[in-house]
Amino acid sequence: MGARETIRIAVRNVVPPAGLTRALAVQAMVYAVGSGLFHAGSAVFFTRALGLSAAQVGLGLSIAAGVSLLGTVPLGGLTDRYGPQRVWIVGLVLDAALFATYPFVGGFAGFLAVVVALAAVESASGVAVQVYSINALAPEERVTAMAYQRSSLNVGFGLGAVISGLVLAVDTIEAYRGMVWFISMVFLVTAIFVRRLPRLPQVARPTEPMSRLAVLRDRPFMVVSLLSGLLTAHQTLYLTVMPLWILTHTDAPKTIIAGLVLLNTVLIVLLQVRASRGADTASGAARASRRGALLIALFCLVLPISGLTRGALTVVVLVAAATVLILAELIESAGAWGLTATLPPADQRGAYVGAFRLGSQVQYLIAPVGLTALGVTTGGWGWLPAAAIFVLVGLAIVPVVGWAGRTPRLGAAAPERTMTPVP
Template sequence: MSWGPVHFPAMGTRDTIRTAVANVVPPAGLTRALAVQAMVYAVGSGLFHAGSAVFFTRALGLSAAQVGLGLSIAAGVSLLGTVPLGGLTDRYGPQRVWIIGLVLNAALFATYPFVGGFAGFLAVVVALAAVDASTGVARQVYSINALPPAERVTAMAYQRSSLNVGFGLGAVISGVVLAVDTIEAYRGMVWFIATVILVTALFVRRLPRLPQVTRPVEPMGRLAVLRDRPFMTVSLLSGLLTAHGVLYLTVMPLWILTHTDAPKAVIAALVLLNTVLIVLLQVRVSRGADTAAGAARASRRGGLLIALFCLVLPISGVTRGLLTVVVLVAAATLLILAELIESAGTWGLTATLPPDDQRGAYVGALRLGEQVQYLIAPAGLTALGVTTGGWGWFPAAAIFVLIGLAIVPAVAWAGRTPRLGSPAPEPAMTPVP
């Protein structure tokens, strides 16, 4: 009797586990190094996001209104500075800008405990916004320049998966700080964050140095990229699709609290579901987005999934008990899939559309669309989805369908149009009959 067939399921199980691990643990080399630094940085970032509101009010003695005003002004600085600060990467190199930005970031965090009043708080958060704008562009440009085209989107997916692991660890640490709830604990928190950022800078310093990209003979002005209408159209459409974050973390919780009978604990469970699925699935669903056309299709699918979420979520307003929770989990899963796929599309566009010699300026311009979304999505989507009582979800769904359908021709338009400062493509030769 042959026992061979008995072993086949075990082999299948091992292969499944191996595949699952490969989709979470990045391969050795530069991809893994970038993922590790992302996770280390995210520990500090996750800690601050979870504990900042209490730190600002408890340790710095600011009012909620002062905190909100300061953060709004900082967001405006980030919006205005994204494009001109992105150009620093083209001038000085992504790795240098990235390291200097991290060191400045750490120094600014270290000064937080010494802030006296609103003016000092405003100075720090505005400076942090400017530094973050340049550092974010430099990080993306380095990842793109350092890796071959076929590996860029996958590497960014591994980084995002690692970021979520780091965010989770930071949130756990913040729970300890909030439980202690002393001024000394909050000061120690920001100094710990500053240390984590410096460790990240050391990681970045040890990354391979890249050859300097040849700059154009006649470089663009700092805001010239804004005249590239096809590219800026893609930036706006792609940026609007990142509203999945506002929907998940702001609008959906407000809907659950005001229009459903679900327990409040469901909100925390859905946040955990988001973290787990991103860690497990981000790399897998990012395949196929490493070309401009593939990235456009991924963005379209993301937009259509957001629209489907907008149609499923309001059902939870007319259900009761366990069925409400089931509907909420289904809606949340749709939105998570939209986030996973749309993110891959954004990375693909970031990696393929900007020209090599002006990548910093163009990556900054692509991020501008996301900044615009941050200004309009929280108020707009809350008004449509929550304030209307539910019927506003239908026009919201229609908006995301239109955006999703529009982004594919917009990317095609940008693809056949030369970037500013780049030579126009030579016309194809037609044989003379």
């Protein structure tokens, strides 16, 4: 293969094809500029601009996480009732309004009100974004389009982080206020992008719609949600547990942590689309999830080696472990998209996608504490049971997805029709 062909393939895996797939990727990148900017600068903003203590910030964000957990299913059901595009646009406008109020927050109570409201909005709009992509695209295009969106999100996150660096360098109250007002404007621009996306016909509602919480009774689907959600622990491992391990159990320089975050961003941008191939069916998505689980288990075996090495060899081991975990993230993410695109019924997709997100919410509650305790505080031997957990999840997810595929979904109507955008 020549250099020109290699470049052409690389570009094709990064730049989405013209049409709806590209439009969705562009809005994802625009949105991520604001989101990435805030994630990178939020801790300093909360403490410097709002005058909150670290304990107050942690408590407020924990309460918001609880609201997100409780609201994911009922608020996700709004998508089925009002349509994903409408819920998505309203969510972006509310995000913009809430961010615009941040500079006027006085004390912990005001901060708590804003972060809880933002968590509730995200519970609804996060489902709407995914449901719109599923409804608007043909089944064979959905996973690839979501992969392009994730690649674009990482480009936007990177740009946001660069802008955040400039704000942190200025380090004035006015700069921090300008930062959140700029983020507010980014979300309004994103809302305009979404408003211009093709309108979709409303999916026919069942004659007797089920309760918004009834999906929780769909046992095989909820088991799939739990297993897939546990695999999103790769995020906790990469951003929390691995840095703690590096700082406490290796002789690697602290700066390598930033280098590994950059490596994650670059590989996701370059490889996410390629890694998503074959995950556009339920069986293919299940196999991708299994591969992702086994790669996470392999990471749990490779990383502790860095505690036994010295110098340059430690850096080599850390880069190898990080690369394995990034591959796990790429493949597992594609598997999760495939499962949400194929298992939920078309007329209850919002409720089911919301329920699917519960699995990752559970992971966020237990993985930071559990994996830190196993991997870091044990001195290293805890990585063995951690690896065993992911092997078991990987072995279980394929038969469980098969069980869910054989079980009719609650409230399901007729088989899904291919959705055609309204001109």
